Structure formats: structure tokens, C-alpha cells
Ligand SMILES: *Cc1c(COP(=O)(O)O)cnc(C)c1O
């Protein structure tokens with residue numbers, strides 16, 4: 001696939017801003033990066049390292065070269081300079097950025113840009129697992145492959161596990177994924193996946209994370225790392241990179257629905273890198289983050305100005321999670337207080353949080369789908385509803401440059417082109433399962449498949 005700043009969008013997207021013209025490099029730039037601790041500043045070499053060795057309660061951050069040089073590589077690998085990988089895959093998945101006409105005029109905005117991570121080939125969007133989780137899977141699987149032979153364990157509410165299942169199958173590798181039983185309908189791919197060990201948990205997303213953490217401690221297996229994994233954050237950061245190189249400048253506002261907030265932290269980090277680069281403006285985009293009522297733990301804490309989540313924020317979590325339409329947003333242990341996490345991102349960007357009802361989400365979804373003519377993930381609908389609310393409240397100006405992150409979509413569009421392969425669980429377990437009870441079966445699977 002030809003690299004392009006516009007993703008083949010024609011005149012509607014990038015207004016001829018060839019800001020990086022003539023600067024495509026083909027590998028002559030020093031690719032080295034290192035990690036540094038946001039608390040103590042310690043510099044760490046990357047051996048799939050996800051935590052500071054001094055035990056700091058802080059994220060590690062990747063330090064790259066100051067300037068972003070695009071590479072002539074497929075998909076997000078054009079941003080390889082700012083990904084923690086030394087290799088690429090022949091996969092053309094990437095976010096696209098285009099200027100909205102229909103939705104923008106419906107809600108009265110002059111400069112609304114949509115970042116779409118999903119399947120919409122007419123616009124050049126080729127993410128066949130239909131969400132921005134695939135942007136995390138690509139660099140993470142490469143990063144893990146570089147340092148060792150351990151098989152990754154990925155707990156998720158479904159979208160992440162689907163993305164990792166598909167990409168690891170393309171790479172010929174194996175993964176163990178752990179998802180709540182209620183999310184099994186999300187476990188399909190467009191590729192045959194012989195090497196996915198899917199474990200279904202009778203519990204919610206956070207229970208799946210708990211079981212996944214235990215499995216990650218078994219021989220030959222390693223936990224993928226979640227928000228602490230820099231490859232996940234920098235992979236998602238390509239949303240902001242793509243927007244910046246497409247429009248030539250950082251947006252004033254960034255809108256996203258959050259469950260863990262990993263994508264929001266990634267947007268902030270990518271913005272800081274782009275400011276340091278010097279060619280994309282010097283103001284951090286304000287983060288506008290949304291959650292789905294009645295499960296809105298980060299919204300609750302932020303509204304009260306607290307840096308820590310409390311018991312109250314999770315009040316009646318189980319029934320609240322059962323009620324939300326966008327259940328991929330149901331993380332009960334989000335990285336809100338950790339140094340470099342969501343709270344810090346909101347403070348640094350003078351951000352805001354929104355709480356959106358199912359009804360508002362549904363209404364926004366219908367409006368988006370009829371205006372932009374593509375189907376979207378219910379989580380993206382929460383974000384679209386938050387934009388409508390922000391306009392109503394005057395939190396954004398009609399002329400402001402806005403980036404709306406449509407984090408998933410094109411499911412219906414995909415089914416026109418592909419037959420989906422369902423992934424069948426290898427084990428179904430209770431949320432309070434003793435790891436000893438499944439250890440032999442899982443290690444046996446790994447021995448046979450890796
Ligand atoms: C996971 C997900 C989100 C939330 O992303 P976080 O990084 O967990 O906050 C939003 N939309 C979709 C479609 C997702 O799959």
C-alpha cells in the first residue's frame with residue numbers, strides 16, 4: 001500500500017497540507033528509543049519492561065527522537081519512528097483522519113475532524129477487527145516477539161482480545177486471551193485462528209483481568225501489561241499522529257470514550273511529542289473524556305476534584321455495569337491515579353469528563369450513522385454524544401479544531417466483505433477459580449501450540 005498523508009481521502013480531508021513533504025525517510029534515521037520512569041526519571045532499557053525497577057507507582061514512557069519522520073511502510077508502521085518496535089508487519093491497519101461535513105453541519109461545527117479506527121475501505125480504513133485495539137496489538141506483539149518466547153496473556157472485554165487474536169494469527173504466533181462470558185460474541189476474526197487459547201470467565205471485565213493476571217504468572221506465559229505496556233499506548237497514540245500529519249496541526253480538543261483511559265493517556269503523550277517536534281503547534285489538545293452512565297467511576301472522581309478513586313465511585317458496580325450499553329467501557333480498576341495516568345492527563349490538558357446515558361449514546365449513534373454513513377461501536381457513540389453535549393454547553397467553540405476519536409466501527413461494513421470465524425473457548429471458568437485447577441490444562445495448551 002502506498003503511504004499517504006491523506007489516506008486516499010481526496011479533497012475533503014487534509015486541505016493540501018503537505019507539512020511533511022520531502023521528509024519521508026527509509027530507515028537512515030537512528031531508530032533507538034529508551035524508556036524512562038515518570039516518577040524517578042530512571043532510564044530503562046526495554047526488555048518488554050513495563051515497570052520501574054525502583055517500584056515507583058508511575059508509568060514508564062518511551063523516549064524517541066525529537067522529530068517524527070514518516071516511513072514508507074504499511075498502516076501504522078509509517079509512524080515506526082515513534083513506536084517501540086524495530087520491525088514492521090505487512091498489515092495496512094491504521095486510523096484515518098478526515099474532515100466531517102455532514103455531522104459537523106448537523107451540530108454546528110466548522111472544523112470537526114473524525115479519526116476513524118475500523119473497517120471502511122472506501123475511506124482507506126482497513127482495521128478488520130473494527131476497533132482501535134488493533135493499533136495496540138500490532139506494536140505489542142512485535143515488541144514481545146523481539147525480547148522472548150513467552151506467550152502473551154490478554155484479558156479484555158472482547159475488542160482487545162479479538163485484535164490480538166487476529167494479529168497474532170497473521171504473525172503465526174499464539175496468544176492466551178481471557179474474556180467475560182458475556183463478551184464472547186466479540187470473539188471472531190477474519191482470519192482462521194488455530195493458535196488462540198480463549199478462556200471465558202463467568203464475571204465482568206475486571207474479573208477477567210484478575211484471572212488473566214494469574215495465568216500470566218504461569219510458566220511460558222507473560223501478562224501483556226495493559227496501560228503500563230508502552231507499545232499499547234504508543235500504538236494508540238498513532239490516532240493523534242495521524243490527525244496531526246493529516247491536518248498539519250494539533251487539534252484544540254480531543255474527544256474519546258474511556259474505559260481504562262489508556263487511549264486518552266496515549267493521546268496526551270503523543271501530543272507532547274508532537275509539540276516537542278515543533279511543526280504542529282505548541283498547545284496541548286484539551287481532553288474531553290466520556291463514560292457511560294450509570295458506570296462512570298472516573299467521571300465521579302474528576303467531578304469532585306479527587307486524584308484517587310473511592311469506593312463510592314464504584315457504587316453498585318456489578319449492576320451498573322450490567323446496565324451500560326457500551327460495556328467495553330466497564331473497567332473497575334482504571335489507571336486514574338497512577339503517575340502519568342488519566343488524572344494527570346486531565347490536569348495537564350485542562351480536560352473535562354462527561355457522563356452519558358444509554359439513550360444519549362443511542363441517539364448520537366443514529367445521528368452519526370445517518371450523517372457519516374458508517375456504523376459505529378456503541379463506545380464510540382458515547383464519545384459522539386459527549387461532543388454534542390460539549391457543543392450545547394459551550395465547552396467548545398464553533399470554529400475550534402476538534403478531533404473526534406471514533407474508536408470502533410464498520411462492523412456491518414465488514415460483514416459485506418468477510419465471513420467471520422468465531423473463536424471457541426478452550427476453557428470456561430468461574431471468576432474465583434484457583435489457578436492451580438487450570439494450570440495443567442493451560443500449560444499443556446502452551447506446550448502443544450507454541
Ligand atoms: C477499549 C475501547 C474504548 C476505551 O478505550 P480505553 O483505552 O480502555 O479507555 C473505547 N472505544 C472502543 C471501541 C474500545 O474498544
Ligand SMILES: [Zn+2]
Pocket residue numbers: 037038039040041042052053054055056058
Ligand atoms: Zn521510578
